[in-house]
Amino acid sequence: MSVTAARGFTAAGIAAGIKQNGNPDVALVVNEGPKAAAAGVFTANRVKAAPVQWSQQVLKGGTVRSVVLNSGGANACTGPQGFESTYATAQKAAALLGHSVSEVAVCSTGLIGVQLPMDKLLPGVERAVAARSASGGEQAAVAIKTTDTVHKQSVYDGEGWTLGGMAKGAGMLAPGLATMLVVLTTDADLDSAALDRALRAATRTTFDRVDSDGCMSTNDTVLLLASGATEVTPPHEEFAEAVRTVCDDLARQLIGDAEGSSKDIRIEVVGAATEDDAVEVGRTIARNNLLKCALHGEDPNWGRVLSAIGTTNAAFEPEQLNVAINGVWVCKGGSVGEDRELVDMRGREIRITADLNTGGDSAVIWANDLTAEYVHENSEYAS
Amino acid sequence: MSVTAARGFTAAGIAAGIKQNGNPDVALVVNEGPKAAAAGVFTANRVKAAPVQWSQQVLKGGTVRSVVLNSGGANACTGPQGFESTYATAQKAAALLGHSVSEVAVCSTGLIGVQLPMDKLLPGVERAVAARSASGGEQAAVAIKTTDTVHKQSVYDGEGWTLGGMAKGAGMLAPGLATMLVVLTTDADLDSAALDRALRAATRTTFDRVDSDGCMSTNDTVLLLASGATEVTPPHEEFAEAVRTVCDDLARQLIGDAEGSSKDIRIEVVGAATEDDAVEVGRTIARNNLLKCALHGEDPNWGRVLSAIGTTNAAFEPEQLNVAINGVWVCKGGSVGEDRELVDMRGREIRITADLNTGGDSAVIWANDLTAEYVHENSEYAS
Numbered sequence: 001m002s003v004t005a006a007r008g009f010t011a012a013g014i015a016a017g018i019k020q021n022g023n024p025d026v027a028l029v030v031n032e033g034p035k036a037a038a039a040g041v042f043t044a045n046r047v048k049a050a051p052v053q054w055s056q057q058v059l060k061g062g063t064v065r066s067v068v069l070n071s072g073g074a075n076a077c078t079g080p081q082g083f084e085s086t087y088a089t090a091q092k093a094a095a096l097l098g099h100s101v102s103e104v105a106v107c108s109t110g111l112i113g114v115q116l117p118m119d120k121l122l123p124g125v126e127r128a129v130a131a132r133s134a135s136g137g138e139q140a141a142v143a144i145k146t147t148d149t150v151h152k153q154s155v156y157d158g159e160g161w162t163l164g165g166m167a168k169g170a171g172m173l174a175p176g177l178a179t180m181l182v183v184l185t186t187d188a189d190l191d192s193a194a195l196d197r198a199l200r201a202a203t204r205t206t207f208d209r210v211d212s213d214g215c216m217s218t219n220d221t222v223l224l225l226a227s228g229a230t231e232v233t234p235p236h237e238e239f240a241e242a243v244r245t246v247c248d249d250l251a252r253q254l255i256g257d258a259e260g261s262s263k264d265i266r267i268e269v270v271g272a273a274t275e276d277d278a279v280e281v282g283r284t285i286a287r288n289n290l291l292k293c294a295l296h297g298e299d300p301n302w303g304r305v306l307s308a309i310g311t312t313n314a315a316f317e318p319e320q321l322n323v324a325i326n327g328v329w330v331c332k333g334g335s336v337g338e339d340r341e342l343v344d345m346r347g348r349e350i351r352i353t354a355d356l357n358t359g360g361d362s363a364v365i366w367a368n369d370l371t372a373e374y375v376h377e378n379s380e381y382a383s
Numbered sequence: 384m385s386v387t388a389a390r391g392f393t394a395a396g397i398a399a400g401i402k403q404n405g406n407p408d409v410a411l412v413v414n415e416g417p418k419a420a421a422a423g424v425f426t427a428n429r430v431k432a433a434p435v436q437w438s439q440q441v442l443k444g445g446t447v448r449s450v451v452l453n454s455g456g457a458n459a460c461t462g463p464q465g466f467e468s469t470y471a472t473a474q475k476a477a478a479l480l481g482h483s484v485s486e487v488a489v490c491s492t493g494l495i496g497v498q499l500p501m502d503k504l505l506p507g508v509e510r511a512v513a514a515r516s517a518s519g520g521e522q523a524a525v526a527i528k529t530t531d532t533v534h535k536q537s538v539y540d541g542e543g544w545t546l547g548g549m550a551k552g553a554g555m556l557a558p559g560l561a562t563m564l565v566v567l568t569t570d571a572d573l574d575s576a577a578l579d580r581a582l583r584a585a586t587r588t589t590f591d592r593v594d595s596d597g598c599m600s601t602n603d604t605v606l607l608l609a610s611g612a613t614e615v616t617p618p619h620e621e622f623a624e625a626v627r628t629v630c631d632d633l634a635r636q637l638i639g640d641a642e643g644s645s646k647d648i649r650i651e652v653v654g655a656a657t658e659d660d661a662v663e664v665g666r667t668i669a670r671n672n673l674l675k676c677a678l679h680g681e682d683p684n685w686g687r688v689l690s691a692i693g694t695t696n697a698a699f700e701p702e703q704l705n706v707a708i709n710g711v712w713v714c715k716g717g718s719v720g721e722d723r724e725l726v727d728m729r730g731r732e733i734r735i736t737a738d739l740n741t742g743g744d745s746a747v748i749w750a751n752d753l754t755a756e757y758v759h760e761n762s763e764y765a766s
Binding site: 045076215218302304306310319330331371376377 | 427428429430431457459460461462463464465494495496497498596597598599600601670671672673676677679680682684685686687689690691692693694695699701702704713714716717718719753754755757758759760761762763
């Protein structure tokens with residue numbers, strides 16, 4: 001399963017004592033080869049955690065032989081000491097595994113602004129290296145959890161090759177404390193340029209369109225590693241579709257486990273003049289706190305959808321907007337449409353369709369409702 | 384008090400039965416003259432309620448003799464019928480008061496997407512016209528409340544002239560259902576151009592910098608009426624300062640009574656390259672749900688401030704950011720600063736200072752925390 005589903009990978013997840021509750025907090029993924037091509041995408045936040053800054057440099061080389069991940073601390077906003085911690089982590093793994101330090105990526109997740117306990121992390125890396133195995137994927141997926149209630153894995157079986165992955169967090173635009181980390185592995189034989197192309201295309205319409213709470217993390221990282229162990233090079237379209245499928249599956253798992261959520265909200269914007277317009281409108285709807293509260297209360301309050309759309313710069317005329325909630329067109333022509341009492345909102349998934357009536361482009365954004373549990377969870381995190 | 388503090392104004396607030404709980408829901412403000420200059424600012428939302436579209440046209444004439452306001456329904460997204468309702472309301476007041484219909488402004492607040500019960504509103508207008516008096520300001524302030532727990536008024540005494548006002552709602556960027564309506568009145572003798580200049584300058588740094596929940600209403604309206612009853616024409620600077628003072632007072636009252644809030648958050652951005660940068664950064668901090676939850680929990684989680692700043696386009700270097708919470712510089716140089724345990728957050732007001740260390744401009748944004756009560760209130764509004 002997970003990051004060890006593909007041949008040529010080992011992994012481990014162990015408890016190093018970074019988390020005070022004793023839960024697993026250090027994960028390791030090792031590309032045992034024969035090849036070690038890699039690609040990565042990172043948070044667009046200008047305040048980037050030390051491990052993001054480090055791993056961005058590593059990925060420029062196009063080769064990643066191992067990834068060390070820790071939960072229990074984001075190592076963001078930690079200054080030169082934080083960068084030193086990331087470097088020491090990579091150095092430790094490199095020395096133990098016989099890799100070059102510039103081929104070791106590092107990911108961290110947890111509270112911002114706290115230094116990592118290196119006296120616990122470095123021995124943890126040593127134990128993870130020793131514990132790694134071809135069946136260690138699930139343990140690794142467990143060790144990267146923060147506020148996740150379940151670990152997230154996905155596997156795609158290609159024609160003679162496999163793609164697997166693990167994820168934690170609540171979205172690319174995720175809590176600054178429960179950042180999204182994803183590691184994907186494949187035994188297909190592809191170079192870093194091919195991996196990069198497939199990964200960027202996939203994240204653009206999956207992780208980038210998940211918006212749990214509008215907050216963008218300092219640590220978000222998605223890595224794709226290829227061992228070439230099968231010596232199979234799939235056609236680009238086939239591989240790209242596999243990456244998209246696995247990313248979509250993991251993204252949906254993230255939304256389904258977002259902090260305090262009780263509803264998964266699928267927002268489809270159609271009839272947009274451009275895809276950018278569709279994304280802007282979808283994201284703005286996704287971030288409207290009043291709507292998120294209303295949906296939590298199973299209230300088909302379409303007025304809040306319209307007032308959200310009205311704050312965007314997308315091309316539309318207010319009197320031509322149509323909005324459906326769970327298939328009922330409660331707003332037609334910018335005004336009262338079908339009876340709101342017809343909308344059944346009891347299920348976990350809520351579908352909103354906003355028709356801008358301007359063009360032929362569309363986009364889907366996934367979001368969550370806003371709940372008292374979200375408030376509780378995020379008002380008590382650090383204290 | 385309120386809109387009848389200045390000479391030349393009468394007002395009333397009555398219960399017309401629009402609100403099902405029988406609370407007052409129709410207010411009237413009449414400029415008895417001798418003059419009737421006016422200015423107004425309106426929501427920037429592209430989805431504008433019928434009364435906003437109507438009143439914008441009225442204000443183009445520069446003359447307003449009366450304002451009819453109703454709570455219990457926003458008359459937004461109500462199509463041609465909604466516009467007809469607004470027009471009929473203005474017509475009714477104009478006929479009863481002997482005004483031209485084009486001199487009657489209309490404001491509505493309440494749920495979006497529901498037609499107003501004209502069989503109740505029009506008789507209500509008739510009763511309000513009959514009930515109006517020079518001491519009716521407070522009743523008017525009460526009648527425009529929606530989820531407000533208290534009515535809001537403010538008065539400024541000039542040299543031989545007075546400025547008074549009333550407000551309801553939670554901010555210019557306010558719930559789409561508890562929209563901000565403000566009526567200011569003065570007995571100074573000023574033309575509409577002078578009123579407009581003072582009002583725009585005042586709202587730019589007061590109502591426009593209040594951000595309770597990031598949601599922009601379809602109905603926000605701020606009107607300033609001058610009767611000229613004192614025949615005093617104050618110097619522009621003096622009058623502008625009075626308008627700014629009253630707007631600031633009312634804006635603070637709105638924040639202090641925002642839905643479900645337990646903390647008022649004063650965000651000051653200093654060291655910005657431009658005022659626009661300062662406002663963008665302040666607003667982005669103000670809208671970060673994770674930070675709003677943390678502050679509710681009295682957790683000085685400055686990492687969430689930095690991760691919010693990192694999503695803006697303002698000029699800054701991450702490693703030069705400083706952040707203080709209630710006077711304690713918990714973040715220095717983008718990293719760990721003074722001990723977070725030193726921050727006392729028990730009071731209602733929380734002060735955040737973000738120093739971008741780039742230039743000499745600054746701005747203050749007022750916001751609220753995010754609470755379980757906000758979720759409860761807004762998940763049960765319509766149902």
